[in-house]
Amino acid sequence: MGIQHPKYKVAVVQAAPVWLDLDATVDKTIALIEEAAAHGAKLIAFPETFIPGYPWYIWLDSPAWAIGRGFVQRYFDNSLSYDSPQADKLRAAVKRAGLTAVLGLSERDGGSLYIAQWIVGPDGETIAKRRKLRPTHAERTVYGEGDGSDLAVFDRPDVGRLGALCCWEHLQPLSKYAMYAQNEQVHVAAWPSFSLYDPFAPALGWEVNNAASRVYAVEGSCFVLGPCATVSQAMIDEMCDSDSKHALLKAGGGHATIFGPDGSMLAEKLPPDQEGLLYAEIDLGMIGIAKNAADPAGHYSRPDVTRLLLNRKPARRVEHFALPVDSEPAEIEPAVAS
Template sequence: MHMEPELVKVAVVQAAPVWIDLQGGVEKTVKLIDEAGAQGVQLINFPETWLPGYPWQIWMGPPAFAIKYFGRYVKNSIVAGSDEEKALCAAARRNNIHVVVGVSERVGGSLYMAQWHIGPDGKMLSRRKKLKPTHVERSVFGEGDGSDMIVNDTEIGKIGALCCWEHFQPLSKYSLFAQGEQIHCAAWPAFSLYDKLTHGFSAEVNTNANQTYAMEGQCFVLQSCAMISQEIYDELVTSEQLQMFMDVGGGYSRIFGPDGATNGENLAPTEEGLVIADIDMNKIIMAKVAADPAGHYSRPDVFALVHNKIKQKRVLTPGEADEQMLAAEVAEAEAEDIAAQ
């Protein structure tokens, strides 16, 4: 249990990644952490798969178009315990800052869309993996499990995180609300992908989802959105036909309060930098008085969420296998009880 400060200085990154270049990406990440630390920021949030950059190529054509990038992408995905991770942790410790960074995490021969939360002492607090990669993302990344749906209780507040279209998953959101989330780190790729083709990918729709998240959960939402640089555009847009899929820019980083209001000064969609704000944690108290979705504004006699938090393993000891089987039986029984009520 922590006594949270009334004001917390937070920052969200709006920038283009150093695309498929892990070393360059780590260097840019450290510079942004140092920049935030010099301004007294206590928590900085980075975009989805910031390291080594979002795999936009998977949306640009048939699988054969994307395959040529896979070797580079795998080799430049970060590994837990690596020197690259140590550089990130050192930057967090040097600046006494919480860092939530979106990464492509390599585990053996598999990749996962992860959000790593590094504490101000430079120690890793959590490594969550996106529960269900979206659409063609599943051609690159594996899935997380229920153990990833966590909120870290820290000295500045209870901090949770989700990636991209996880913000359209009601049960995932409710799990974090129920854990008392106060500051939510939302990670997104650029909103200039498919913007000409479908309104569902637009900045308006996805930004509104995070503004709604803040209202639904009575929390602050730190929406960090990457950008597509001219260099990334030039590498991927190699024909006139491909121009319909992507534009330069697409940065829409925002900080929303529990009343839905915008905090800090927003940047233009093609402008790199940090959106910084002092957030007043007292606003959460006032919002909860009106509506607490996992408290007085809920109806547990009508609806309830069953959340299996046991980490899933491919190889189990007999004891672990028994534990997983028991958890599955308990979850099934709870679901049946709820259905019968």
């Protein structure tokens, strides 16, 4: 009798946040979790910084303009702390739904913000809190960075070996290889939206970045869930206060996707301005067939030619220590002139 490989339904989010409104966006996140559970999904994936939304203002004008308009303060105040009532509310909702959620958020920790993905299991317990290793370009005016411990894959009995990265982390070959080498089976590739600088910056557009998700699926021989936010008209109305800004950012931009380990598209895309959930049935048995052809960190690798060095140690800004009582420095006898 053949081995029964796990099969289950996944849900991928394409929606706009209630921009810079933490409580309202948490409520919208919970509604999407409940909708996915009602449709039988065992895993739901959210876009990059869905809570409280992506800070598009950093690409539209100067930092002084953003501060003067109040965006900087509001973004900090509406970012999500791990030990907060809103975070507790999210974890309780995931537990009620009985699924695994990969949340996308701006994480507030002390006086700093981070592009984060929290993986919460069906028991409501946190499986992982990862941070984007290096914020991209203008994002570095808002966020701090993660470390090598954030390149991790988690073996879960309900969904398989699960990992996640954000946005242009999918253009970092070494970071991708660190994930492939952990035999990742299901990967969440979280994106913010694709309507910035369109059409004169193809590298920021949907075709290039959907392709990055698709290549990840084929390279890693894994399923890739590509949640993607939309830009709402309300966001445009608030940020775009001139004709030049309207030319830089447009409403819509949603291009959520789901790919199989052979690069096949497993769900029909929604229109770029439409909110909703993409669903797909995934069969982890497909991975063995894909890796039979090319296992990037296994039989298709050449470690005698190229290898990856990976530092998984968490970065600590402060190391606390205390000297033992018996290690007080001894008195030094003064030198005597001869």
